[in-house]
Amino acid sequence: MLQELIVALIVVVALLQVCRRYLPATLRQRIVYALARKGFDQERMAKLFKTQSSCGDGCGSCGSCETKTAADAPQDTKAVRRVITLHVQR
Template sequence: MWQQVIVALIVVAALVHFCTKYLPAALRKQIVYLLSRRGFDQNKLAKLFNTKSSCGDGCSSCGSCETTPAASSDASSSAPLKRVIMLRVQR
């Protein structure tokens, strides 16, 4: 009996770890939203799932309502940032 309880706890812990680390951000935000509607603390869930709390409710704390990105707010940099991955071929 105790072995089954311990195995169940380990499986639940592994599932929570998988959900908090490897799920896409959109799914994590939906999970936080659904669990917060069920009565769980939204701030703690957002911290656990590595998302920002109250995203999408219009409070502008998550930055989803902003029309201009923060990187283009500088007047000197009007072009978007380009990231180049340098590859070194070994033959």
């Protein structure tokens, strides 16, 4: 019985590690928000999932819900290119 509990605890910790490392940030934020709605501490869950605690709850502190007006839009309309560096090992 004790061995099964220890194995279950190890599996839960491994799942948490995979979630916080490999899930996209938006999905981690949704998980934190869902757990906060179920009664868990949002600050603590945000630390566990390495995300901001205020995203998804509509508080307006992160600015992601705000719409940009024409005055706030950047003057330069060129697309920004991101370069992904590949390291080839031969």
